[in-house]
Amino acid sequence: MLGAIGIVFGDIGTSPLYALKESFLGPHPMGVDRLHVLGVLSLIFWSLMLIVTLKYVIVAMRADNRGEGGSFALLALIAPHARGRRLSVILATLGVLAASLFYGDAMLTPAISVLSAVEGLTIVDPGLSTLILPIAGVILAGLFLLQSHGTARVGALFGPIVLVYFATLAALGIAHIAARPEVLGIVSPTWAFAFFHHEPRLAFLAMGSVFLAVTGAETLYADMGHFGRKAIGLSWIGLVYPCLMLNYMGQGALILGSPGAVENPFFLMAPDWARLPLVLLATAATIIASQAVITGAFSSTHQAIQLGFLPRLRTFHTSVKAAGQIYIPVVNWGLLAMVLVLVLGFRESSRLASAYGISVVGTMLITTAMLAFLIFRVWRWRRWLGGLVIGLFLAVDLAYFLSNLAKIPDGGWFPLLVAAMLFTLLTTWATGQRAMRGRLADTGMALPLFIQSAAGSARRVRGTAVFLCASPDGIPSALLHNLKHNQVLHERILILTVAVGEVPHADPARRLEAHPLDHGFTRVILHYGFMDEVDVPRDLAGLDLPGGKLALMDTSFFLGREKPVPALRGRGMAPWRVRLFAAMLKAAESAMAYFRIPTNRVIELGSQVEM
Incomplete structure (x- = not known):
């Protein structure tokens, strides 16, 4: 729970820094009076209750894929139950689109969270305004540099800080609630209904800013693989939700008594002497807010790779206890670059709030x-119960979706543009992989029959050849190309498959599994855990083969490298998508580097594949 508090709740926990302020001073400003203040607070209370507590903590977190959450995990759960190709395609498209939108959130959250906290310096001393952007940039760069140490260590470091932060939220709120206890009445939805009854248009537009209080809920689900459903659920219900609402109500009580405090109610809640320490504490909390979406981006990317929507990327497992705790360098540095672009481009948290x-x-x-x-x-589920639950979720989500559409001209176009680009990348890779597998499909010949045919038609040469094969039952394309073009076979041939299991460490005694076949062929499987270091030459050394033990200096490793090219006469994928797929394939991590095969022992056999 301490780790979950330190990682998962940073995003939603820092919403009090800007959510209430933007509701009154955002693109659709409104007067600071009893109806508006209590109406907005009631909307926040019930939005958190319905969206976070009911939808995500109680319902969505039951939908885990071996402990993992997020859009891809949900897609993996429902895809096998889809009947018909059309429905399967629709569900896959929805899952990919949701993941693409999540990456836009992963870029915006660090930018708006850190900027909003550092801007608190202007409350302490207006002369510090010129330092806001440099300080925010340094903080963000430092955060991304920490990622390689793993979320478990980062969470243990941040957990106590966030506990102090939430306790401070509650204490500040209680101090102001005591002066105006009427704000406790916002737990009744009648205030939200009254707001809509008196000013329906303004209330509808205000929902776009009120929704800022809910941002981070999707991160709870995406980060479930890091800490588990139970830890996240108990932390939310027992600590985070009550502290958040106490602070929101305290801010409401403050601006009811002093309407001018709406300029920055979060920091103005504190007495003068406590504002600088509060800025420092809030800045630390916004670092955690950024951490929440970064770890969610790692999880989503890892699932995308497993489901065939992204090429293989170098991934480091940072915990022996949880497979979900990972670090992906290319995602880390890509996010940092985009976050810095956002900070320098928008320059103010209020402008970022519009996006x-x-x-x-x-x-x-x-x-x-x-x-x-x-x-x-x-x-x-029973139809009436399922219909009631989904109907309620849809009504709330649609209302907020339509309200947020008004943000598109003011910056909302940015995350939509990012999502469109990522959606194109994900679908292009999946489509390209499918097309390439179709072109490179096995001949349909059984392996024993292939061995009999090849052994009788090819000249045998000295030494050992290792052909990597993704499937333990397939025939490597590199073997087929070598036989076709060189018309030779080595005396000893290993068809090797590397299998990574879902345990931290595989049993070293069962690392190597060998099945001798006819005519010098051997099917070999190397078993690894997700925390094990993959080193093919090391683990093949000393393997007993017909004719003696395997010697690395007499062994050649054959890898296949395919180059996609557009098909003639408009068949297959669009030419621009083929070129994009080829670029992604080229950028994928080299099998030679991943398996630690010495470069001077590798032979790559390339071929062009029409797609």
């Missing part, structure tokens, strides 16, 4: 649609 939210609510709406399929087709 923030639309990607989150889009992801939430898609998650609801996928949950509907899960509830009715997989879990098979």
Whole structure:
């Protein structure tokens, strides 16, 4: 729970820094009076209750894929139950679109969170305004540099800080609630209804800013693999939710008594002497807010690779206890670059708030649609209960989605543009992989029959050849190309498959599995755990083969390298997508580096594949 508090709740926990302020001073400003203040607070209370507590903590977190959460985990759960190709394609498209929108959130959250905290310096001393951007940039760069140490260590470091932060939220709120206890009445939805009854248009537009209080809910689900459903759920219900609402109500009580405090109610809640320490504490909390979406981006990327939507990327497992705690360098540095672009481009948290939210609510709406399929087709709830739950989720999500559409001209276009680009990348890779597998499909010949045919038609040469094969039952394409073009076979041939299991460490005594076949062929499988270092030459050394032990200096490793090219006469994929797929394939991590094969022992056999 301490680790979960230190990682998962930073995003939603820092929303009090800007959510209430933007509701009154954002693109659609409103007067600071009793109806508006209590109406907005009631909307915040019930939005957190319905979206975070009911939808995510109680319902969505039950949908885990071997402990993992997020859009891809949900897709993996429901895809096997989809009947018909059309429905399968629709569900896959929804899952990919939700993940693409999530990456837009992962870029905006660090930028707006850190900027909003550092801007508190202007409350302490207006002359410090010129230092805001440099300080925010240094903080963000330092955060991303920490990622390689792993989320477990980062969470243990941040956990106590966030506990102090939430205790401070509650204490500040209680101090002001005591002066105006009427704000406790916002737990009744009648204030939200009264707001809509008196000013329906303004209330609807205000929902776009009120939604800022809910951003981070999707991160709870995406980060579930790091700490587990139970730790996240108990932390939310027992600590985070009560502290958040006490602070929001305290801010409401403050601006009811002093309407001018709406300029920055979070920092103005504190007495003069405590404002600088509060800025420092809030800055630390916003670092955690950034951490939450960064770890969620790592999880989503890892799942995308496993499901075939991204090429293989170098991934480091940072914990022996949880497979979900990972670090992906290319994602880390890509996010840092985009976050710095956002900070330097928008320059103010208020301007970023206009771009923030639309990607989150889009992801939430898609998650609801996928949950509907899960509830009715997989879990098979009673129709009336499933209809009631999904109907409630859809009504809330649609209302916030339509309200957030008004943000598109003011910056909401940015996360949508990012999502469109990522959606193109994910679908292009999946489509390209499918097309390439079709072109490189095995001849249909059984391996024993292939061995009999090849052994009788090819000249045998000295030495050992190792051909890597993804499937333990397939025939490597590199073997087929070598036989076709060189018309030779080595005296000893290993068809090697590397299998990575879901345990931290595989039993070293069972690392190597060898099955001798006819005519000098041997099928070999190397078993690794997700924390094990993959080193093929080391683990093949000393392997007993017909004719003696394997010697690395007499062994050649054959790898296949395919180059996609557009098909003639408009068949197959669009030419621009083929070129994009080829670029992604080239950028994928080299099998030679991943398996630690010496460069002077590798032979790559390339071929062009029309797609």
